[in-house]
Amino acid sequence: xxxxxxxxxxxxxxxxxxxxxxxxxxxxxxxxxxxxxxxxxxxxxxxxxxxxxxxxxxxxxxxxxxxxxxxxxxxxxxxxxxxxxxxxxxxxxxxxxxxxxxxxxxxxxxxxxxxxxxxxxxxxxxxxxxxxxxxxxxxxxxxxxxxxxxxxxxxxxxxxxxxxxxxxxxxxxxxxxxxxxxxxxxxxxxxxxxxxxxxxxxxxxxxxxxxxxxxxxxxxxxxxxxxxxxxxxxxxxxxxxxxxxxxxxxxxxxxxxxxxxxxxxxxxxxxxxxxxxxxxxxxxxxxxxxxxxxxxxxxxxxxxxxxxxxxxxxxxxxxxxxxxxxxxxxxxxxxxxxxxxxxxxxxxxxxxxxxxxxxxxxxxxxxxxxxxxxxxxxxxxxxxxxxxxxxxxxxxxxxx
Numbered sequence: 001x002x003x004x005x006x007x008x009x010x011x012x013x014x015x016x017x018x019x020x021x022x023x024x025x026x027x028x029x030x031x032x033x034x035x036x037x038x039x040x041x042x043x044x045x046x047x048x049x050x051x052x053x054x055x056x057x058x059x060x061x062x063x064x065x066x067x068x069x070x071x072x073x074x075x076x077x078x079x080x081x082x083x084x085x086x087x088x089x090x091x092x093x094x095x096x097x098x099x100x101x102x103x104x105x106x107x108x109x110x111x112x113x114x115x116x117x118x119x120x121x122x123x124x125x126x127x128x129x130x131x132x133x134x135x136x137x138x139x140x141x142x143x144x145x146x147x148x149x150x151x152x153x154x155x156x157x158x159x160x161x162x163x164x165x166x167x168x169x170x171x172x173x174x175x176x177x178x179x180x181x182x183x184x185x186x187x188x189x190x191x192x193x194x195x196x197x198x199x200x201x202x203x204x205x206x207x208x209x210x211x212x213x214x215x216x217x218x219x220x221x222x223x224x225x226x227x228x229x230x231x232x233x234x235x236x237x238x239x240x241x242x243x244x245x246x247x248x249x250x251x252x253x254x255x256x257x258x259x260x261x262x263x264x265x266x267x268x269x270x271x272x273x274x275x276x277x278x279x280x281x282x283x284x285x286x287x288x289x290x291x292x293x294x295x296x297x298x299x300x301x302x303x304x305x306x307x308x309x310x311x312x313x314x315x316x317x318x319x320x321x322x323x324x325x326x327x328x329x330x331x332x333x334x335x336x337x338x339x340x341x342x343x344x345x346x347x348x349x350x351x352x353x354x355x356x357x358x359x360x361x362x363x364x365x366x367x368x369x370x371x372x373x374x375x376x377x378x379x380x381x382x383x384x385x386x387x388x389x390x391x392x393x394x395x396x397x398x399x400x
Contacts, residue, residue, distance in 0.1 A: 053184035060180040062238035064188055067173035068195030070130060070239070073137055073231045074168045075196045077144075077161065078103070078290065079203035079314065080223055082297035083307075084216040091216075092149040096298060102155060103294045106162035107287060110169055117166050125241035126176040133167025134235055138228025140164050145217035176241060190326050199227070200318030200373065204297065204311035212307075285345055289376055292352065296372070303358040305365065316366060317373030324374030348375050 057064075085099050120129055140161040147154050173192055181188040203223065210219035292299075296317075300310035351368035358365065 056181050056184050063176060063180055063240060064192050066234035066238040067177055067192045068198065069231045069234050070134065070168055071170060071173050071192065071195035072199040073134060073227045074165055075199045076203055076223060076227050077141060078293050079200055080207045081294050083204060083207045083211055083311065084219065085298055087211060087216045098151060100294050102158035103290060105158045106165055107290060109162040109166060111283065113166055118171065121172060121175055126172045127239045127241055129167045130172050130235055130239060133164055134228060134232045136164035137168055138224045141224035142221045145220040176239060194322045194326065196376065197318045197321030197373065200321055201315045204314035208307055208311040281345060292372065293376065299355050313365060313369045317369040320370040320373035321376055344375050347371055
């Protein structure tokens, strides 16, 4: 044992002689095994991580459900607008540009007011912001049915919609999820973002049926009612704000729970190069992606696909999106999220070229829609994950 001690223990420096506590040899060996990645320690760590993931999901799966349905309400208008272009053109004589330009209003408002909304989330929390915003979003969707042919009124209706939907934008839900999950955050975010795919699956065939049988005005009112009701009920029951560690024990935190979350300040984040790259890439891909999603049904019908089949292809993209989001969440918990994000952002190039220059092959059309569906929500998930990873929760609330 003395020989082992001499081999494993370095001599203390002279200035520390007499004051350095010499650890036992078995402690030194154990520490070196741990640093070397001993098999027993690796298995124990893996088991602890798996146990933590299971505990997080057991405690917070209802939060993921409520957040996913709430997010789906935020994306309903995107998948409805393309299906009402034809009847709006027939009734008012509007061009596609006049109809679809309003989709830029919510996007511009989101870019301009995301920092403000992040501050409101800091002060109020996700729940107090989301509940009234869900009600107002449903009301604003139904109000679109009041369009009378005035382009100014059309713009104002969408301006109101863009303002109220700031309260249910993706950051509201990712803040709640990221605060509740740690070990399983990537998969939890991926599952929550499946809410966008849920509306992508359900809205196109529903809106197409309502428009064809009852008219576009009834379609807006019905879609608003169908999506707002479950979103509001689930949010009222299960949407909770993250609490600091002190609040999970019997200690009383000295500041509000929202103020305790770690991370960079806004000024620090603005000087952070990786965060700026995330912001720019997200902004560019969201503008391009939104334009494609709004026009996907008209693009498909121009390529010779019927309205009914175009709606079904849009739903297929939603199904692919669910698989893609879950798989992306699983991957970000295990591998480099930056590399996964780069590959995800490059993939839509294949789909966009195929849609813009159609070959007439239904198989290639289906492949294009599957790729679009996979990447539509995956890029939001990766953006939220990387923002929380690089900047912490305070800046994550102000992103998206």
